[in-house]
Amino acid sequence: METTRAQTTDGSAVPSEREFREEVADWMAEHLRGDFEILRHRGGPGDEHAFVRERMEWERELASGGWTCVGWPVEHGGRGLPLHLEVAFHEEYARAGGPGRAGLIGEGLLGPTLVHFASPEIQQRFLPGIVSGTEFWCQGYSEPNAGSDLANVSTRARLEGDEWVIDGQKVWTSLAQWSDWCFVVARTEEGSSRHKGLSYLLVPMDQPGIEVRPIRQITGTAEFNEVFFDGARTAADLVVGAPGDGWKVAMGTLAFERGVLTLGQQMAFDRELGEITDAARRTGSIADPVVRQRLADLWIRVRIMRWNAVRALRVDENVALPREAMINKLYWANLHRDMGELAMDVVGPEALLTRYSAAEEGDAGDLEMSPLHKLFFFSRSDTIYGGSNEIQKNLIGERALGLPREPR
Secondary structure (H helix, E strand, O other): OOOOOOEOOOOOEOOOHHHHHHHHHHHHHHHOOHHHHHHOOOOOOOOOOOOHHHHHHHHHHHHHOOOOOOOOOHHHOOOOOOHHHHHHHHHHHHHOOOOOOOOHHHHHHHHHHHHHHOOHHHHHHHHHHHHOOOOOEEEEOOEOOEOOOHHHOOOEEEEEOOEEEEEEEEEOOOOHHHOOEEEEEEEOOOOOOOOOOEEEEEEEOOOOOEEEEEOOOOOOOOOOEEEEEEEEEEEOOOEEOOOOEHHHHHHHHHHHHOOOOHHHHHHHHHHHHHHHHHHHHHHOHHHOHHHHHHHHHHHHHHHHHHHHHHHOOOOOOOOOOOHHHHHHHHHHHHHHHHHHHHHHHHHHHHHHOOEEOOOOOOOOOOEEOOHHHHHHHHHOOOOOOOOOHHHHHHHHHHHHOOOOOOOO
């Protein structure tokens, strides 16, 4: 769709949407080849362990063309693009087969958080490494007893001189084994509970007080991890916002998680639905009218996902989600789960065929499976991670609809 001319955040003119989409597509066609050819459509959810080092190098390739952090303000290293062009970039990136972003957590979560909440000194220290694709981040939120109920955080940090000393455990930490830094929500006020007394700390991962243990999943891969902090240290000034403001900052980060990057996710779902449809044709199950109806239903739901994401792509001055955005996680989690189930139904008996590769150096071996198997197995987790369906319904009821909380 053609749009009127707009301006970047620094006031300079930007191309029309049509011209911009052509620019993105041309650059991707020119650069996503050669050594990067193997990265097409790799590294997404359930495949984040794939070609990690190569995808890190791809981040630097993107940066060389000015394609990282395109929506960030110009003064922080971005292009300052208006929202409709930021959306266009993520859609064209996914359409071209762009790999899962190794810098996703830094660019999509931490970076916007620093722009809104951090001191100029912290911004100047960390934003350039995200823009250039030279520093990678993981997220230290969930704990064994603080998953969907994040306010139950028990990891603690105390000030000793000019350093925070951190003790505790985080879990389900994506890509921790490859990250340079972690943003950690920790309890920094003795005797505090729930939302009070939390701080948002920036912690280097390469130090003796941190142990990372990969978690083997049903897919056979291990992009998630447990992270143990035993006297880990970080500088006293590496706290985003004031000490004790961690809950507000952490909620700001979650608001950005529901933002524009979900458009690339929608494109990935669309591609997976195409693979399911191709499989249905190959196996003959496309002749079943019930299968055709389920395919049509999923096609409609993927489009609804996009349009709801587009209308919800705004964050107010308090870095709060609009009501429309609060249904996104629940919606796409159920959608992706249903896609995985249909994938197994259309391939029929082939759904039972997986095999393990030979073990090497004492490893248990890798479970080898088709893309549709990976889709099915990983989508079983969609209704749990990032806030379970039950928690999402509570949030919608309480925060979007204003329903009263059930007494504890």
